[in-house]
Amino acid sequence: SRSLNLAVIPGDGIGQEVVAEGLKVLSAVLPQDVKLETEEYDFGARRYHATGETLTDADLDALKRHDAILLGAIGDPSVPSGVLERGFLLKLRFAFDHHVNLRPSKLLPGVATPLAGEPQIDFVVVREGTEGPYTGNGGTIRKGTEHEVATEVSVNTAFGVERVVRDAFARAQARPRKKLALIHKNNVLTFAGHLWTNIFNKVAEEFPEVTTEYMHVDAATIYLVTQPERFDVIVTDNLFGDIVTDLAAAVSGGIGVAASGNINPAGDFPSMFEPVHGSAPDIAGQGKADPTATVLSVALLLRHLGYEAEAARIDEAVAADLGERAGKPARSTSEIGDALAVRVAG
Amino acid sequence: SRSLNLAVIPGDGIGQEVVAEGLKVLSAVLPQDVKLETEEYDFGARRYHATGETLTDADLDALKRHDAILLGAIGDPSVPSGVLERGFLLKLRFAFDHHVNLRPSKLLPGVATPLAGEPQIDFVVVREGTEGPYTGNGGTIRKGTEHEVATEVSVNTAFGVERVVRDAFARAQARPRKKLALIHKNNVLTFAGHLWTNIFNKVAEEFPEVTTEYMHVDAATIYLVTQPERFDVIVTDNLFGDIVTDLAAAVSGGIGVAASGNINPAGDFPSMFEPVHGSAPDIAGQGKADPTATVLSVALLLRHLGYEAEAARIDEAVAADLGERAGKPARSTSEIGDALAVRVAG
Ligand SMILES: CC(C)[C@H](C(=O)O)[C@@H](O)C(=O)O
Ligand SMILES: CC(C)[C@H](C(=O)O)[C@@H](O)C(=O)O
Numbered sequence: 001s002r003s004l005n006l007a008v009i010p011g012d013g014i015g016q017e018v019v020a021e022g023l024k025v026l027s028a029v030l031p032q033d034v035k036l037e038t039e040e041y042d043f044g045a046r047r048y049h050a051t052g053e054t055l056t057d058a059d060l061d062a063l064k065r066h067d068a069i070l071l072g073a074i075g076d077p078s079v080p081s082g083v084l085e086r087g088f089l090l091k092l093r094f095a096f097d098h099h100v101n102l103r104p105s106k107l108l109p110g111v112a113t114p115l116a117g118e119p120q121i122d123f124v125v126v127r128e129g130t131e132g133p134y135t136g137n138g139g140t141i142r143k144g145t146e147h148e149v150a151t152e153v154s155v156n157t158a159f160g161v162e163r164v165v166r167d168a169f170a171r172a173q174a175r176p177r178k179k180l181a182l183i184h185k186n187n188v189l190t191f192a193g194h195l196w197t198n199i200f201n202k203v204a205e206e207f208p209e210v211t212t213e214y215m216h217v218d219a220a221t222i223y224l225v226t227q228p229e230r231f232d233v234i235v236t237d238n239l240f241g242d243i244v245t246d247l248a249a250a251v252s253g254g255i256g257v258a259a260s261g262n263i264n265p266a267g268d269f270p271s272m273f274e275p276v277h278g279s280a281p282d283i284a285g286q287g288k289a290d291p292t293a294t295v296l297s298v299a300l301l302l303r304h305l306g307y308e309a310e311a312a313r314i315d316e317a318v319a320a321d322l323g324e325r326a327g328k329p330a331r332s333t334s335e336i337g338d339a340l341a342v343r344v345a346g
Numbered sequence: 347s348r349s350l351n352l353a354v355i356p357g358d359g360i361g362q363e364v365v366a367e368g369l370k371v372l373s374a375v376l377p378q379d380v381k382l383e384t385e386e387y388d389f390g391a392r393r394y395h396a397t398g399e400t401l402t403d404a405d406l407d408a409l410k411r412h413d414a415i416l417l418g419a420i421g422d423p424s425v426p427s428g429v430l431e432r433g434f435l436l437k438l439r440f441a442f443d444h445h446v447n448l449r450p451s452k453l454l455p456g457v458a459t460p461l462a463g464e465p466q467i468d469f470v471v472v473r474e475g476t477e478g479p480y481t482g483n484g485g486t487i488r489k490g491t492e493h494e495v496a497t498e499v500s501v502n503t504a505f506g507v508e509r510v511v512r513d514a515f516a517r518a519q520a521r522p523r524k525k526l527a528l529i530h531k532n533n534v535l536t537f538a539g540h541l542w543t544n545i546f547n548k549v550a551e552e553f554p555e556v557t558t559e560y561m562h563v564d565a566a567t568i569y570l571v572t573q574p575e576r577f578d579v580i581v582t583d584n585l586f587g588d589i590v591t592d593l594a595a596a597v598s599g600g601i602g603v604a605a606s607g608n609i610n611p612a613g614d615f616p617s618m619f620e621p622v623h624g625s626a627p628d629i630a631g632q633g634k635a636d637p638t639a640t641v642l643s644v645a646l647l648l649r650h651l652g653y654e655a656e657a658a659r660i661d662e663a664v665a666a667d668l669g670e671r672a673g674k675p676a677r678s679t680s681e682i683g684d685a686l687a688v689r690v691a692g
Pocket of ligand 2: 187
């Protein structure tokens with residue numbers, strides 16, 4: 001019999017509530033013969049306040065033993081900005097070499113978008129996850145004085161860029177439209193820009209069926225609101241990816257339905273799946289959070305582990321659920337989870 | 347009698363056409379007693395191909411003698427990406443210390459927006475223009491090999507940040523809603539982020555009437571499409587400003603109507619005014635380009651030089667012209683310019 005051994009990190013704010021629904025749907029969709037084991041880890045603000053720790057070497061050793069990680073949300077206003085982000089979220093992405101940060105955007109029928117008309121949105125962003133301005137490289141001199149200088153260094157390597165560009169080409173190749181856009185700012189960030197552009201053009205030669213285009217990040221934000229149907233697969237750097245995926249989520253139904261995977265494709269370390277939204281402390285504990293993004297993250301998790309049919313069942317259940325929402329009264333977090341669990345089991 | 351001595355840089359692509367209309371409207375709106383002198387400079391792709399030069403010290407000396415600079419657009423596919431951007435546009439911004447990059451976004455009645463509903467959009471972005479990732483700091487080692495490493499360094503100084511933050515607070519204070527948002531990514535770019543946030547909070551104490559908020563750049567892109575009415579004045583770094591102003595232009599009528607000023611508030615060097623759009627080589631020379639963004643840039647130029655009434659007349663003329671466009675056949679570049687010239691003169 002098969003088994004799925006999951007690390008579960010509910011985290012802060014609404015994290016606990018949405019993760020509970022994600023697990024509910026996961027249990028409902030998994031084949032009977034798959035033994036689901038979950039181990040919960042108490043990371044985030046509570047642990048930080050109690051111990052000063054965010055993510056220790058021992059924690060990483062423990063997490064390493066799992067097949068995958070499901071995360072709710074990390075972050076709380078009681079913790080200074082950056083402490084949990086750099087000390088937990090980014091530390092984990094870097095430690096487990098999650099270089100493919102996968103963020104699909106699909107506007108499902110019946111779902112509201114801030115855009116006028118009826119835009120067709122169905123693309124996926126492959127955001128680099130371990131380089132760029134996220135490396136924590138940089139520093140400050142003369143802190144707090146009128147002569148303070150603070151730097152941030154974006155680090156880009158041929159190794160790091162090529163592997164994520166290759167991953168994106170392979171994904172584009174596997175999709176019906178076979179289109180790939182590189183987003184960067186190579187007219188200003190010429191050092192990193194040339195590296196990205198050259199590698200992109202080089203790898204493109206190996207994928208003659210994939211239609212490519214290059215776009216500056218500023219122009220990309222325009223296309224995302226005026227011609228989102230233009231996109232199929234996007235590959236981009238860590239910071240540009242952070243920005244365009246939030247915008248992409250906003251136009252394709254909101255961050256309430258945006259899922260993401262922090263993937264180590266080689267499987268050297270477990271991959272981590274999480275909703276794009278944050279911990280939303282203002283609505284925590286009230287049963288108001290929409291667990292859909294977490295449930296869709298569970299689908300990404302299942303797909304990553306080879307449970308394609310189960311992942312597809314979740315995607316279909318979510319599409320059906322979203323399509324029937326208009327005009328109905330709002331449901332609680334667990335009511336939405338229950339409904340999705342029924343659908344995937346049915 | 348007064349005089350206005352302008353450097354005019356038509357540039358590439360549609361630059362020549364839109365600048366001609368900008369000057370037409372300028373002539374029509376200027377009081378009789380103001381002597382308008384213009385000197386045209388041939389910068390851009392043509393000059394680069396002919397001489398290999400983008401902007402020499404002698405050019406800078408010549409430009410320095412003018413009261414202000416009006417620019418059409420610089421950039422052509424025949425020139426490698428980055429050459430004209432770094433060698434002309436950014437070189438000029440840095441040489442003339444254009445640290446306040448001013449970009450208003452106002453959705454005028456009757457103007458189409460990609461957003462659903464009837465969003466109220468009326469804000470101005472103060473983008474820092476001389477620091478951040480735009481400094482050209484960084485480099486490449488082992489270029490073209492599988493071991494290439496490319497870096498980009500964002501440089502942020504207390505001096506550079508404080509002056510632009512102060513400028514933004516003063517602008518917010520002078521507007522009816524008196525709101526100012528700082529956009530950064532201080533949870534990841536913690537060195538630069540702390541510098542920006544600390545200075546923002548410090549200067550805020552001197553402007554108790556201004557309501558402030560902080561927003562991560564990724565979240566800001568969401569608000570720009572879901573709650574654009576939330577914004578009044580935004581202050582942000584050079585790269586984030588580049589990105590959010592293109593998105594802001596897209597939602598508030600498109601880059602066809604987005605104007606910008608590269609301002610040296612102290613007047614040590616002439617300020618430069620330009621449309622946000624590029625040189626659009628695909629439609630160059632066909633009389634198809636909309637000169638409105640250039641005309642609005644002329645209004646910013648006039649306002650900067652103290653011609654407030656004349657600037658307001660241009661703004662009103664543009665609003666009236668845009669409001670009457672719906673359903674009418676498209677006009678040529680010069681027809682739009684003629685119509686605006688008539689309106690401002692009337
Ligand atoms: C919380 C933050 C560190 C994170 C990021 O910037 O990557 C978030 O915005 C995201 O997109 O996952
Ligand atoms: C052309 C480029 C150098 C420029 C920038 O990035 O600042 C442009 O995008 C702008 O916004 O004015």
